[in-house]
Amino acid sequence: xxxxxxxxxxxxxxxxxxxxxxxxxxxxxxxxxxxxxxxxxxxxxxxxxxxxxxxxxxxxxxxxxxxxxxxxxxxxxxxxxxxxxxxxxxxxxxxxxxxxxxxxxxxxxxxxxxxxxxxxxxxxxxxxxxxxxxxxxxxxxxxxxxxxxxxxxxxxxxxxxxxxxxxxxxxxxxxxxxxxxxxxxxxxxxxxxxxxxxxxxxxxxxxxxxxxxxxxxxxxxxxxxxxxxxxxxxxxxxxxxxxxxxxxxxxxxxxxxxxxxxxxxxxxxxxxxxxxxxxxxxxxxxxxxxxxxxxxxxxxxxxxxxxxxxxxxxxxxxxxxxxxxxxxxxxxxxxxxxxxxxxxxxxxxxxxxxxxxxxxxxxxxxxxxxxxxxxxxxxxxxxxxxxxxxxxxx
Numbered sequence: 001x002x003x004x005x006x007x008x009x010x011x012x013x014x015x016x017x018x019x020x021x022x023x024x025x026x027x028x029x030x031x032x033x034x035x036x037x038x039x040x041x042x043x044x045x046x047x048x049x050x051x052x053x054x055x056x057x058x059x060x061x062x063x064x065x066x067x068x069x070x071x072x073x074x075x076x077x078x079x080x081x082x083x084x085x086x087x088x089x090x091x092x093x094x095x096x097x098x099x100x101x102x103x104x105x106x107x108x109x110x111x112x113x114x115x116x117x118x119x120x121x122x123x124x125x126x127x128x129x130x131x132x133x134x135x136x137x138x139x140x141x142x143x144x145x146x147x148x149x150x151x152x153x154x155x156x157x158x159x160x161x162x163x164x165x166x167x168x169x170x171x172x173x174x175x176x177x178x179x180x181x182x183x184x185x186x187x188x189x190x191x192x193x194x195x196x197x198x199x200x201x202x203x204x205x206x207x208x209x210x211x212x213x214x215x216x217x218x219x220x221x222x223x224x225x226x227x228x229x230x231x232x233x234x235x236x237x238x239x240x241x242x243x244x245x246x247x248x249x250x251x252x253x254x255x256x257x258x259x260x261x262x263x264x265x266x267x268x269x270x271x272x273x274x275x276x277x278x279x280x281x282x283x284x285x286x287x288x289x290x291x292x293x294x295x296x297x298x299x300x301x302x303x304x305x306x307x308x309x310x311x312x313x314x315x316x317x318x319x320x321x322x323x324x325x326x327x328x329x330x331x332x333x334x335x336x337x338x339x340x341x342x343x344x345x346x347x348x349x350x351x352x353x354x355x356x357x358x359x360x361x362x363x364x365x366x367x368x369x370x371x372x373x374x375x376x377x378x379x380x381x382x383x384x385x386x387x388x389x390x391x392x393x394x
Contacts, residue, residue: 044072047106049099050079051138056095063102075111076103080138080164093134097141104153112157114142116164118193118233139165140172147177157181161189167232168206173214179221188222189229190215194236200359202236211236216243225249231258235300235352235360239280252287256295261352261360262316263302281316285323293329294320300352302360303368312369313350314377321384328389330381337371350374 049055062069078100103109117135132140149155160182172178182188194200194207201207219228220243228249238244238260262280284294303310313336320327336350347362351369355361 044069046075046077047073048077048079051090051093051096053089053091056091056099059099059102063105070106071108073106074108075113075159076106076109077113077115078142079115080135081115081117093138093141096138097145100142100145101149103146104149104155109155110157111159111161113159113161114163116162116166116193118164118191136166136168140170143170143172143178144175146181147172147175150177150180155181156184158185159187160185163189163191164193165190167192167194167210169209170214173218178218182218182222183224185222185225187227188219188225189227189231191231192233194232194234200234202234202360208240211238212240212242212244216247219249220247223249224251226251227254228252229256230260231256232260235259235261237261237263237302239283244283247283248286250290252290253292255284255287255291255293256297258295258298260296260299261302262299262311281319285319288324288326290326291324292326294324294327295329295331297331297333299332300350300360300362303351303353303364305353310351310368313374314369317374317377317381321381327385330385332378335371335378336369336374337367 049059103112116139146155215238219225232238236259257280260280280299284291301311301313301316313332320330334349336348338348348364348367348371349362350371351364352360352362353364353368
């Protein structure tokens with residue numbers, strides 16, 4: 001029996017083992033029509049784009065040729081990382097942006113993953129981009145092109161990942177097409193880049209505009225969203241009333257937040273937080289009817305100066321026990337408290353205070369709360385979740 005005589009199921013099994021070897025898959029297309037029908041969707045499932053010189057030209061050739069490859073592409077990965085700290089010939093930013101105006105020509109495209117620098121470079125300017133850096137011009141231009149593509153043609157993305165999104169005002173987030181783009185998403189992952197300056201001020205006007213207006217605008221449009229991952233590279237406040245109090249996503253099942261600070265709240269009953277509250281807690285509780293998993297790793301509570309009875313994780317986790325009835329998974333790491341011997345310099349995990357003209361810091365002179373009570377509450381929440389899974393047979 002020759003390889004061509006193998007049953008289709010066995011051919012599929014063999015080729016699935018080569019899923020990461022694009023060269024081998026493309027060669028397998030030449031064996032027979034059966035192999036081509038199985039290998040082609042695997043070989044061309046992911047299309048990689050970048051700013052390397054010639055990429056935009058090859059992309060244009062692919063479109064002009066009316067290639068059947070277009071029908072197999074389900075994911076597009078774009079990387080601007082090759083330009084970081086390297087000098088080489090790259091496509092013009094305008095040529096790179098133009099590619100994103102044609103993504104609707106891929107009929108089965110479901111996922112777009114964008115990889116930008118993970119370091120802040122807003123102080124690097126070029127005259128042709130006015131008062132912004134090339135990377136910021138690139139990011140804004142890409143979303144303008146995507147918005148235009150959505151309005152002109154059908155672009156039904158279900159997954160969007162943005163790694164290295166600058167936390168600066170982004171007018172492209174207010175375009176009608178951008179709202180429609182986010183409206184169809186099922187999964188959204190955003191990893192933010194703030195600043196590498198010595199002093200970081202989360203109250204900076206541009207930074208707050210991004211959080212309270214721009215990011216809130218597109219997230220509020222994502223009414224089909226089921227999975228949200230939001231990662232900050234700095235401990236930061238978000239979820240302020242200006243935009244976040246109105247955000248309610250009826251299908252949201254999974255939330256992962258990283259380096260988000262639960263801010264100090266004056267004049268409230270510490271044992272009760274309403275879902276109408278605009279902070280992080282309110283955002284989470286508003287999605288209690290649908291929320292199944294929650295990851296708050298590296299998040300912290302702000303302890304205000306002079307606050308003798310700060311809000312604690314024990315209080316919050318107790319609320320989660322009863323207010324998130326569908327929760328099946330909860331993660332928080334590292335657990336509150338010190339994780340090094342007392343004679344070694346160590347911050348108190350899980351809590352921060354704002355050092356004026358600096359960042360949020362963990363270095364308390366004295367423990368701000370009882371880490372033991374927090375850990376007891378964490379264990380209690382995990383028991384409740386475990387019992388819930390057993391009761392549901394999951």
